[in-house]
Amino acid sequence: MSAIISELFQYLCCCHGFSDTTIRVNDKRYKIQRLLGEGGMSFVYLVQLLKGSLNMENGIIVPVLYALKKIICPTVESISNGMREIENYKRFQSPYIIQSIDSQVMQEKDGSKSIYIILPFYSLGSLQDSINRRLLEGTFVSEAECVRIMLGVTRGLLCLHDPASRQDNSTSRATVDAVSMTYSDETAILLEDTPLEMDMLSSNTAGSIAYAHRDITPSNVLFSSDGLPVIGDLGSCSQADITIRNRNQLSELQEWVNDNCTLPYTAPELLNLRLNQVLSCKVDIWSIGCTFYTLMFGISPFEREEQIHGASLTYAINTGKYSFPRNSRFSEGLLNVIKRCIQVDPVQRPTTSQLLNLLQDLDS
Numbered sequence: 345m346s347a348i349i350s351e352l353f354q355y356l357c358c359c360h361g362f363s364d365t366t367i368r369v370n371d372k373r374y375k376i377q378r379l380l381g382e383g384g385m386s387f388v389y390l391v392q393l394l395k396g397s398l399n400m401e402n403g404i405i406v407p408v409l410y411a412l413k414k415i416i417c418p419t420v421e422s423i424s425n426g427m428r429e430i431e432n433y434k435r436f437q438s439p440y441i442i443q444s445i446d447s448q449v450m451q452e453k454d455g456s457k458s459i460y461i462i463l464p465f466y467s468l469g470s471l472q473d474s475i476n477r478r479l480l481e482g483t484f485v486s487e488a489e490c491v492r493i494m495l496g497v498t499r500g501l502l503c504l505h506d507p508a509s510r511q512d513n514s515t516s517r518a519t520v521d522a523v524s525m526t527y528s529d530e531t532a533i534l535l536e537d538t539p540l541e542m543d544m545l546s547s548n549t550a551g552s553i554a555y556a557h558r559d560i561t562p563s564n565v566l567f568s569s570d571g572l573p574v575i576g577d578l579g580s581c582s583q584a585d586i587t588i589r590n591r592n593q594l595s596e597l598q599e600w601v602n603d604n605c606t607l608p609y610t611a612p613e614l615l616n617l618r619l620n621q622v623l624s625c626k627v628d629i630w631s632i633g634c635t636f637y638t639l640m641f642g643i644s645p646f647e648r649e650e651q652i653h654g655a656s657l658t659y660a661i662n663t664g665k666y667s668f669p670r671n672s673r674f675s676e677g678l679l680n681v682i683k684r685c686i687q688v689d690p691v692q693r694p695t696t697s698q699l700l701n702l703l704q705d706l707d708s
């Protein structure tokens with residue numbers, strides 16, 4: 345609790361621009377500039393690297409900026425989850441997936457632990473930011489721009505879902521193990537008996553592992569300075585193929601979904617967990633379909649359904665009940681891609697490579 349209160353104080357200071365708070369991560373010091381975003385137990389700050397850290401751009405000196413994600417870890421389980429997030433930022437080598445620059449588990453003054461992750465700063469913000477900007481300006485996204493963004497996000501997703509599309513799994517797993525070894529002994533002891541729950545449910549062996557993001561939303565897609573969409577927030581990412589084998593796992597997973605997934609983008613099979621149910625990468629295909637819909641129409645499909653017909657959000661998701669605005673400016677082909685992704689039966693949804701092909705056909 346005291347960690348959260350001190351965080352709130354720091355947040356208020358930052359918002360009012362009178363903070364000179366600096367943070368050290370490993371051997372580098374960073375000055376906090378402002379808050380970029382926050383989640384349940386984490387804060388993302390814009391930070392400036394201090395000391396000998398000015399870049400020259402067109403003859404002008406510019407500061408070196410990063411995003412710092414601070415994850416507050418009040419429990420051993422939350423440290424375990426935070427460390428899995430650190431591993432995820434190192435696992436995928438793709439221009440369409442965020443990668444970390446540095447990270448550290450830290451002991452706070454009150455004895456609690458926090459995890460600090462230094463990430464590239466994406467000054468163009470998230471897809472949600474750009475959707476909000478367009479709504480305010482009353483401007484519309486073109487079909488060509490939609491397809492370009494969709495192709496990028498799908499390429500990132502392919503890297504998560506399809507081990508064959510990644511560069512070298514064995515090397516990245518080895519890197520992960522080496523990274524884990526750098527944590528303090530104390531943290532290692534804390535984590536000894538704490539399995540990475542979602543990973544434990546999977547039957548896959550390392551090297552051929554498909555990962556699912558499980559929280560693809562417009563807020564979790566960022567734009568690089570050259571406009572490429574980049575999948576961010578790998579905190580919910582873990583092994584994709586999961587079988588729920590007992591009631592304990594079922595209730596743990598239910599709790600995990602409540603804490604980690606964003607309801608308007610969550611696939612129905614995650615909302616209706618059953619014993620012996622098999623979950624797969626297809627949960628992300630549903631979410632990506634909802635994310636693309638939001639990009640096109642400025643609101644997610646089931647929130648629109650709720651607004652128009654007063655249906656409950658969960659009921660609309662479970663029954664797959666949504667519609668497109670009349671007289672849409674988008675082609676039948678693009679609307680069909682969305683329809684194929686947002687299907688209650690995961691088997692009916694395209695695989696990620698099929699989705700990529702569908703989008704490439706629209707692009708040509």
Ligand SMILES: Nc1ncnc2c1ncn2[C@@H]1O[C@H](COP(=O)(O)OP(=O)(O)OP(=O)(O)O)[C@@H](O)[C@H]1O
Pocket residue numbers: 380381382383384385386387388411413463464465466467469470559563564566576577578579
């Ligand atoms: N590298 C970055 N560059 C610029 N902005 C960022 C960056 N990372 C995150 N943000 C901003 O901060 C917000 C929250 O980031 P992120 O999703 O990683 O945190 P979170 O605590 O896991 O949030 P949530 O729990 O809502 O998913 C993002 O939606 C985005 O607006």
